[in-house]
Amino acid sequence: MKGKILVTGGAGFIGSHTAVELQNAGYEVIIIDDLSNSSEDMIDGIERITGKRPVFEKLDCNDMEGLKKLFETHKGINGIIHFAASKAVGESVQKPLLYYKNNLLSLINLLELMPQYNIPNIVFSSSCTVYGEPDKNPIDETAPVKPAESPYGNTKQINEEIIRDTVKSGAPIKSIILRYFNPIGAHPSAEIGELPNGVPQNLIPYITQTAMGIREQLSVFGDDYNTPDGSCVRDFINVVDLAKAHVVALDRMLENKSDDKVEIFNLGTGNGVSVLQLINTFEKVTGVKLNYKIVGRRAGDIEKIWAEPYKANHVLGWTAKESLDDTLASAWKWQLKLREKGIM
Numbered sequence: 001m002k003g004k005i006l007v008t009g010g011a012g013f014i015g016s017h018t019a020v021e022l023q024n025a026g027y028e029v030i031i032i033d034d035l036s037n038s039s040e041d042m043i044d045g046i047e048r049i050t051g052k053r054p055v056f057e058k059l060d061c062n063d064m065e066g067l068k069k070l071f072e073t074h075k076g077i078n079g080i081i082h083f084a085a086s087k088a089v090g091e092s093v094q095k096p097l098l099y100y101k102n103n104l105l106s107l108i109n110l111l112e113l114m115p116q117y118n119i120p121n122i123v124f125s126s127s128c129t130v131y132g133e134p135d136k137n138p139i140d141e142t143a144p145v146k147p148a149e150s151p152y153g154n155t156k157q158i159n160e161e162i163i164r165d166t167v168k169s170g171a172p173i174k175s176i177i178l179r180y181f182n183p184i185g186a187h188p189s190a191e192i193g194e195l196p197n198g199v200p201q202n203l204i205p206y207i208t209q210t211a212m213g214i215r216e217q218l219s220v221f222g223d224d225y226n227t228p229d230g231s232c233v234r235d236f237i238n239v240v241d242l243a244k245a246h247v248v249a250l251d252r253m254l255e256n257k258s259d260d261k262v263e264i265f266n267l268g269t270g271n272g273v274s275v276l277q278l279i280n281t282f283e284k285v286t287g288v289k290l291n292y293k294i295v296g297r298r299a300g301d302i303e304k305i306w307a308e309p310y311k312a313n314h315v316l317g318w319t320a321k322e323s324l325d326d327t328l329a330s331a332w333k334w335q336l337k338l339r340e341k342g343i344m
């Protein structure tokens with residue numbers, strides 16, 4: 001085994017895909033998840049893909065005693081990938097205290113316990129949300145962090161500061177902060193994918209559920225932005241590509257490839273794609289005509305943001321490979337599988 005890795009929130013969308021890639025790379029994986037926005041079925045899916053069932057414990061990272069018990073039971077953990085967090089931008093505006101409590105305390109608990117159990121490395125799941133509305137695109141890691149547009153985005157900014165301050169204080173911890181752009185798609189096997197509880201907040205699951213007839217119609221939030229076709233522009237990155245970046249980041253820390261104790265990388269393709277372009281691509285790839293209408297803007301939306309991936313490509317040594325066509329095809333294949341299984 002290359003090492004033993006704790007994946008918090010590992011039953012979730014990005015966490016489950018990362019668990020697969022960690023196992024493929026020879027890591028032993030322990031998953032904790034409170035299952036508040038995920039299902040243990042995802043653990044079954046991971047096992048069907050890799051043939052290895054990760055250790056799974058239902059646990060909330062806010063449960064300090066539970067974490068201590070976990071670290072007592074599973075000795076010799078070499079690193080943590082921390083995904084567990086509440087992540088709906090809109091919901092965070094309605095319930096800010098839930099977001100601050102959950103997203104900040106869970107990280108603080110882990111950072112407090114890491115030195116006690118000799119766990120030196122943590123990869124933190126951050127977001128391009130920390131940049132706010134960029135002054136220019138593509139955006140690189142030196143861009144200023146602007147006042148967050150939502151409590152969700154603010155928790156990501158504060159979490160990054162908590163990590164930096166903890167490391168600066170001399171704690172025996174190294175961290176790599178990964179700022180995701182827009183993760184989409186599903187594992188090509190369609191054994192795991194994005195499965196939001198209730199009405200999807202994010203674009204792709206809403207598109208695939210509309211195409212499946214589960215949702216009546218997709219609302220496109222605004223076509224009066226200062227963009228080529230008026231709809232917002234994003235950097236949509238394949239979730240398997242994104243998962244692989246976490247393995248590269250862990251390898252980098254375990255092999256001590258950098259003297260920096262905190263590093264930040266933007267994980268994106270470098271291509272800006274508009275919402276309407278994405279809809280057209282989905283229709284082209286799947287042959288399904290999508291029922292959508294243009295409505296007013298959504299509060300808090302960024303107009304346009306896409307990554308400058310130079311640092312991730314040339315320092316971290318990772319590059320997004322999957323095309324938008326293949327990624328949207330994988331999202332649709334996953335939705336079809338959910339229907340086949342009678343899940344939705």
Ligand code: WQD
Nearest residue numbers: 087089127129201202203204206219220221232275298301
């Ligand atoms: C993308 C675009 C919407 C739904 C957020 C977080 C980010 C990450 C992903 C967690 C926007 C438009 C959407 C719909 C639409 N969070 N849209 N109709 O807001 O870019 O990013 O979620 O990992 O950190 O900031 O993602 O998918 O919600 O929206 O028109 O029904 O699609 O207006 O322009 P977003 P999104």
